[in-house]
Amino acid sequence: MFRVHLIIVSDTCSKDPSKDRVIPAVSEIINLRSDEYVLKGTSIIPDEKTFIQSEISSVARDSKIDLIITSGGTGFGVRDVTPEAVAPLLDRQAPGLVQMMIQESLKITPMAALSRPVAGVMGKCIVITLPGSPKGACENLTSIFPILSHALSLACGSSATPHGVSQKLQNVNSSHDVGHHKHNHPHNGACEHSHKGPKFYNRSNDLSRPVTERARQSPYPMISVDEALDVINATVPTPRVEERNIDQTLIGYVIAENIYSTVNVPGYRASIVDGYAVGNYSFPNTYDVSDISHANSLASSTRLESNTIVRVTTGAPVPNGTFAVIPVESTYVESSRVDSNGKEEEARVFIDVDEIVKEGDNIREPGSDVEINDLILSEGTEITAVGGEIGLLSSVGLRTVNVYRKPIIGIMSTGDEVVDPSSCSSLIGGQVWDSNRPSLITACKGNNFEVVDLGIVEDVANRLESSIRQAYSKRGVDIIITTGGVSMGELDLLKPTIERALNGIIHFGRVAMKPGKPTTFGSFGNKLIFGLPGNPASALVTFHLFVLPCLRLWSGRSKNRYKLPTVKVKLGEAFYLDPRPEYQRAKILQNDDGCLIAYSTGRQRSSRVGSMYTANGLLCLPSSTNQSSPILPEGNVIEAIMIGPL
């Protein structure tokens, strides 16, 4: 079964997908051959070379697709660039296929001579370019079906053996170069083939090319916030386990093992009060004081003599045979004596108790707080600042514990215009003070992560590249958070640097949200990078929405606890909705009837960091699309993400 992906190349349809007629038509003729072909996916993109190249690369790389079909952009119009975009992607061109398509079309219309299709092999995919009309596309495709499955079998090579293709036939392939366009050819653009197989086109701008060739729209698909979180979830490396001392530096770590107590707490029968260890005597009555048991004494090995009592202090072991402990408040000294050291001591004490004394009164039995072999903390427990977990671990005498390692975070601001307040006293021209680095370092440290300050990096590609390399290799950073340089400008270097200079993968480059649309997430093996928007409010919102969950996951929080906690809140005022889902900075508090209520922190422009001041929550406002009104009235209940304490 060959898996097909269909890409519609059309400015018109990419703005309004309802105008497309090719997908249904092509689907139909593929479905007619459902024994051999299955249509696995479709995309609609504008007539932009970068889009065409990145979409084809992405499909070829990310999916298990055998045949990529494009439709549109093969004519003589000024915006028709599909052949120019596809040709450099091909490892091996297939002029025979092209000729076959044109020949069949010419039988129907002489206009076919104005079509400029290309076809060929890209990795293990075959790529063919069909015209943009439904009729032309179907005719062209139909004309080559007779030989297409054979070609696909050959292109797949030995790693995937479609039905009916003999090993012999495949072996032919290895000595059978279809194309003449193979390696050492002069490339148009930045096709980066290697001899091991195709290196796919990157979506990001090629910084070596003129500015006129850069993408006019972000080539990264717009994904939802939930999809972005899923991608992060799937990308974060498995946390390592390390042994650490049990002390205050453990705050925020997650326990990586089930911890069982090896001791009883208390380890002995201990008195709960200051008072007198007594037998099963009658009260009220006066008794001789035979001994004293302080905390730390070995009195647990002594016996309570018949009809005497022993003074005990809080927490001290009681003598063997102790029935209960009577608090000192219920006793009077009746007589005293001078002991061998000349100290005056109690001789006889009156126990002034009317109620029935029960066995074990005011005694903590061994193991009654923690029993030996009790599971005291389970894997996945977070060490909080409240102190309970550290107290519990210490109370059973543990010195170290296995926890999940926390990633080390490098924080960098980018941009020629960004100035550190400590480096100069006033701004000129288009300069701005760097607020993102200090605010993100604060947010990381405040969430108990270790931070390396990577400073401000200018908008020079090789500076950015070397800063990133050094952070990972020399400064021990696991994850870099940059701000700025993720928009559409020619100085927005982050994406090209990740993809082209550093050979990393960009997992997403646009998210359907306000603020924070250009949020970018990439990886290099086990190292991660977030490119947050340069606008300060956007940077802090996306930090809490994406980076913090990523850090929490990487430091061992479970898949259902790595996101920040959400609560349902009542709106304290009306909110206008944006077409994008919006994360409004809000002050959340409890109102008189016990419900949580949310108020906006004021103007929400993404440049206004003041909108984060006093915010303890992010209101998850839905997109205005599909809502009956663009205003969400006061009193409505929606979700909010808690980013600070109530």
Next chain:
Amino acid sequence: MFRVHLIIVSDTCSKDPSKDRVIPAVSEIINLRSDEYVLKGTSIIPDEKTFIQSEISSVARDSKIDLIITSGGTGFGVRDVTPEAVAPLLDRQAPGLVQMMIQESLKITPMAALSRPVAGVMGKCIVITLPGSPKGACENLTSIFPILSHALSLACGSSATPHGVSQKLQNVNSSHDVGHHKHNHPHNGACEHSHKGPKFYNRSNDLSRPVTERARQSPYPMISVDEALDVINATVPTPRVEERNIDQTLIGYVIAENIYSTVNVPGYRASIVDGYAVGNYSFPNTYDVSDISHANSLASSTRLESNTIVRVTTGAPVPNGTFAVIPVESTYVESSRVDSNGKEEEARVFIDVDEIVKEGDNIREPGSDVEINDLILSEGTEITAVGGEIGLLSSVGLRTVNVYRKPIIGIMSTGDEVVDPSSCSSLIGGQVWDSNRPSLITACKGNNFEVVDLGIVEDVANRLESSIRQAYSKRGVDIIITTGGVSMGELDLLKPTIERALNGIIHFGRVAMKPGKPTTFGSFGNKLIFGLPGNPASALVTFHLFVLPCLRLWSGRSKNRYKLPTVKVKLGEAFYLDPRPEYQRAKILQNDDGCLIAYSTGRQRSSRVGSMYTANGLLCLPSSTNQSSPILPEGNVIEAIMIGPL
């Protein structure tokens, strides 16, 4: 007007105040003389020397009282110790007053000969001891009323001149020593007179006296949690102001000044998008690209040439005369040219816009995020870990800010039985692992306070004293938190050490709560000390209930924001009520209908630190007294204190 305090000394009445008949009787005869006397207060204490001495001292020291009257304990019974307790307190005895009282009583009954009253002057107070029967007490008091006001006027000295007392009469006093028992007398007990005036009795045990003389009940009055917080509030010194750098180390600091911006943000007209600065042109249309403005350029001083456009990047200044900025997504390059450096550049760009372009579209005006002289952060603002405040301060180019200084905390465990896990591998006898120091250090650090680890101090009085002295003087500690040694045992050294060895003041020594009853709070001038109970759960509960608010207040939080936030929660299960108000460790979460719901963390014994594990709140359960049922059913709504995030 003379202010009177009446102290009933009676084992019976101190257990059941309803049995007292003296207070109403004495009140009545005082009210008959309401032109001269007012009864300001009453107390009921048991027949314990320590109680009598500390209560009289406390009344004489804390209140503006002129006359202290005791009733009871003056007979020949074994528990009658009032004269023995009062006599050493008196600076000057008044045998004449005593003789007058006995003489009058003898006229009524020969049994008066068995009364053993004392009377005299303590500081500026007169103290008299009446018998315990209402009749005897009233007769005795009435017998001395004729000369009492004159005696009181004399005792007051010149610093307070009651009505009708001439200066001449007062001057007599200074050369008129009523008593013969004056200084250099051999003291019974630890009366610590100085020549400047009376030094009052301390409530705590005198460690130099035999154990048989220690108090059998805590001499410290039981106060409510709210009263304790009020005392803390009244005692915490005014926070100092210090200048600090603006960075992540500011988390948890409170701003000590109103901060106004000295700059506009942005400082120039800035583009919100990557695109083209345009004039008030017609669209769609094609225009010449005359220039480029990157962020950091000085283009704000250039002008937009008529009918040309300027490429601008996000955040860059737009040229003078710019009407709006068109996003790059709405444009196409129509032709390019090679610039003087041989670089291909855009020559003409098609602006593909159908909608009306409004003036200022995609432009941030100067000062539109923060205007010059805007109040950006007000005094009292806390710097949070969310990052908004640091971002805002940085965005206006500030380098330092005035904040309230945070106190430095010293943390100490006390007790011979307490063992540090790092110092040995297993316990013997009545030893326990130290869990309080690590858990409290964690809680302090987790709340962003600086901590000095004062280690474990043995139960040896001069060790404790020197550790406390060194912490304050050599280690720069402002507030010490100790655990253990606050119960009734002879090794509970904290209170005697504070009061007697270090001359400090104990502001409270008992709180009506569960757990945490023996919580102790003291001060030495500008240094504070908390003595928390040694039981680990008690220590953490009282830390959050008392110490953390104290620390928050001392670091500048306002009087209405220093306590931890409280929320109303629904009980997820039924709770048994204790006679004491209880602070149950609870897990608080939001249920499906958006309300906060609370579940107990399990067994709540104060030794069980496990009850703090997973706890994010303290449920404020009311005392069972005055409740119709000792069980608070599931679904009831009560207050809870948040100690961790939801």
